[in-house]
Amino acid sequence: MHQVKLEVNQRSKDLRDSRKFMDIQSRISQNFIESIEEKKKAQATLVASIAEAIQTMVTSLQRGNKILACGNGGSAADAQHFSAELLNRFERERHPLAALALTTDSSTLTSIGNDYDFAQIFSKQIKGLGQEGDVLLAISTSGNSANIIDAVNVAQEKKMRVIGLTGGSGGALSATLRPEDTLISVPSKKTARIQEVHLLCLHCFCDGIDAVLLGDK
Numbered sequence: 001m002h003q004v005k006l007e008v009n010q011r012s013k014d015l016r017d018s019r020k021f022m023d024i025q026s027r028i029s030q031n032f033i034e035s036i037e038e039k040k041k042a043q044a045t046l047v048a049s050i051a052e053a054i055q056t057m058v059t060s061l062q063r064g065n066k067i068l069a070c071g072n073g074g075s076a077a078d079a080q081h082f083s084a085e086l087l088n089r090f091e092r093e094r095h096p097l098a099a100l101a102l103t104t105d106s107s108t109l110t111s112i113g114n115d116y117d118f119a120q121i122f123s124k125q126i127k128g129l130g131q132e133g134d135v136l137l138a139i140s141t142s143g144n145s146a147n148i149i150d151a152v153n154v155a156q157e158k159k160m161r162v163i164g165l166t167g168g169s170g171g172a173l174s175a176t177l178r179p180e181d182t183l184i185s186v187p188s189k190k191t192a193r194i195q196e197v198h199l200l201c202l203h204c205f206c207d208g209i210d211a212v213l214l215g216d217k
Contacts, residue, residue, distance in 0.1 A: 031192075038193040039200060042186055050201055053163045053182045054208035060135045060161065061209070066098035068130060068160075070122040070151055071139030074195050076103035078139050078165075082202045090206035094214055100129070102151075122151035132159040140164075141194045143171025143185070152176050165201060167194030 057067055067086065069079035079101040086099035102125045103109070112121045126136065136155040140148045143166035152162050152173065162181040164173045170185040177183050186197040 034190075034193060035196050038186070038188050038190075038197055041188070042197045042200075045187055046184055046197075046201070049182055049184045050204050051208065053184060054205055054212065056161050056163060056182060057135050057205065058209055058212045060133055061097055061213075063133055064098075065131065065133040065135070066100060067135045067137060068100050068102055068126060068155075069137040069139065070102040070148065072145055072147065075139040075141060075165075075198070076101075078195070078198055078202060079103050079137065081199070082137065082205065085202075085206045086209070090203075090210055092210055092214060094210065097209070102126070102129075119146040119150050122147050123154040126151055126154045126158065126160075130155060130158045130160055134158075134160045136160050136162045138162060138164050138173065139166075139198065140171070140173055141167045141191050141198070143168070143173035145173075148173060149176055156181075165198055167191075167197075 060067065067083070069083050070076075071079045080103055083099040083101040086097040088096065102122045108125065109121050112118075112124050116124070130136070134155075136151060138148050138152050138155075143164070149172055152164070153176065155162050156178065162177060164170070164177050164181065164183045164185075166173050166184070167186040168189050170183055174183050174185060184201060186194045186201075188194050188197070
């Protein structure tokens with residue numbers, strides 16, 4: 001009798017686990033659907049601004065300038081992802097392109113954060129490394145990161161062009177940009193979806209830069 005009860009309990013657990021697994025599969029499918037829909041909405045609104053950003057970066061690179069990129073958390077990873085694909089390669093062989101992520105030097109980041117303020121971890125690097133004609137790629141899903149806004153202000157003071165990659169209404173970042181800068185704001189309120197479109201935008205940047213420099217292929 002005890003053995004039968006154990007078997008019944010195990011079958012009940014297996015059934016519950018199976019239902020949980022089916023629920024997880026449903027959630028995964030929904031994530032795919034949401035991501036596809038957000039990308040469709042972004043395509044309808046962002047193509048022109050992405051093309052403008054590509055032209056800005058190509059012009060800077062052709063003049064011997066560089067692209068600096070910054071962001072926090074997942075956006076820091078995006079900044080590093082982008083700079084790596086320019087400095088190394090994207091999908092085609094080419095010479096390295098001048099790009100630098102301001103998110104990678106832990107000694108610099110922690111010394112600035114400790115001695116001054118976390119809001120200055122990118123702006124102080126731009127003061128030392130940025131030059132007129134360079135481009136700043138400022139990534140913030142909310143558009144409200146204080147250190148991103150500070151970085152943009154300093155870049156503008158140094159006569160650098162700015163590309164703001166954000167989401168939703170664009171937050172404070174959208175109000176900080178000048179007419180000669182470029183705002184790319186993903187029309188979504190969900191951080192995960194914004195970041196997924198950001199990655200696509202970065203790949204569009206890399207592909208577009210290569211297409212202009214190497215010829216369409």
